[in-house]
Amino acid sequence: MPLAAAITGTREIGHRELAWFRDLFGTYLAPWASDDAHFFIGGAKGIDSLSLLWLAGNSKARITVVVPGAVAQQPAEARQAIERCRDRIADVVELGAAELRTPAYHARNRYMVDRAQMVIGFPLTVPEGTSGTWQTLNYAASQGKPRLIVPI
Template identity: 85%
Template structure:
């Protein structure tokens, strides 16, 4: 059975160089990113956009982008990443939330985890915090799904 993984991570990525992330993704996504793998990625900035760009350029895996509302509601940087990778994205799911608040993001996170066999999380280094990344990782734990946690 091909792997299906949800990717979650911080929006705060400016503290590292893009080459650092590329090397990191090669190490922690590369082994999973085979041609028959499926990745669910949120449509936000930060880890979402960076992993989308990396997977689109470095794998043949199936990519699904999940937006809590619509892609048009996402920040410009995220929309640009989606457009740049459009030919590699198998599916874009727009969950249709009117307001992009915490409940909409939690619904998006649950959507991705419910369809995945595992979660790969890239939280900010340090103690576990109240963040969407940790909410997603903890939701996967409550579902008994494996988690690969790579602090950045």
């Protein structure tokens, strides 16, 4: 059975150079990115957009982008990444949340984890925090799903 993985991570990426993330994804995403793999990625800025761009350019894996409301509500950086990768994205799931608040993001995170076999997380800090990244990783743990945690 092909691997299905959800990717979660911080929006705060300004503390690292883009080349650093390229190398990071080459180390931690590439081993999972077989041609028949399927990745679920949130449509936000930061790790979501960077991992989308990396997977689209460096793998043949299936990509599903999941947003809590609509793509049009996402930050410009995220919309641009989605548009740039449109030909590589298998599905865009718009969950239609009326308000983009914490419950909508948690629903998006659960949607991705529920459809994945594992979660690859790129949290800003360790130890465990209260961010959406950690909420997603903890939800995966509560579901008995493996987690690869790569602090950035």
